[in-house]
Amino acid sequence: KAGVTQTPRYLIKTRGQQVTLSCSPISGHRSVSWYQQTPGQGLQFLFEYFSETQRNKGNFPGRFSGRQFSNSRSEMNVSTLELGDSALYLCASSAGNTDTQYFGPGTRLTVL
C-alpha cells in the first residue's frame, strides 16, 4: 500500500504571495490532518478534514485554509505569505477507526 504523498517537496516563495500544497492520503483513509513544523515552535496542528468537512482546527490565522476532495485528497492554502510561514508542512492520514496517523514526507516551504 502506498504511503502518504505530498507535493511539491520543496517550494520557495516571496512575501505576499500565496501557496497551495497538496496531500494524497493512504488509500482508504478518510481523515487528513495538516501540521506545521518549525525549529522554534515544533509540530503544531493546523486542521483536520474528514469526508470533505473540516472537523478540527488549530490556532492559526485565517490565512491558512484547506479543503478535502471526494477522493480524500487534500489541499492546504496559505495566502499573503509572511517570513514566519517558512516551515515544514506535514500531512497525515488515518483510517478513522483507530485514528493512528501516518505522515507524509512533508513540503519544505521557504518564504523570502
Added chain:
Amino acid sequence: LAKTTQPISMDSYEGQEVNITCSHNNIATNDYITWYQQFPSQGPRFIIQGYKTKVTNEVASLFIPADRKSSTLSLPRVSLSDTAVYYCLVGDSSGAGSYQLTFGKGTKLSVIP
C-alpha cells in the same frame, strides 16, 4: 488533551537497550498512548501504540503501568540509525470523534558508536 512530559535528550551506545519514559498524569479513560519517531526533515513515523500493560512489535516495546500515568518506550539494541527525535502522545483513538495530535518537544536520542 492530555499533556506529556519526556526528557529533552538522551545518549546511548550502540547495542544498548534504550528506555524513554513519558509522563501523562492527566490521561483520560479513552486515551491511547502513541509514540512516533522523526528524522530531520522527514515526517514522523508511527512506532507503537498501546492502552495498558505491554505492547510489543518488531521495532519496540511499550510498557504502561496500571495507573497509566506514564509509559516507557523500549528500543532493544539501538543502532546509529535510531538517532532521531521520539515523541510521546496521548489522545482518544477510539474513533469516536475528531482526533488532534498534540506534539510536545520530544526526546532527542543520540546513539554513539
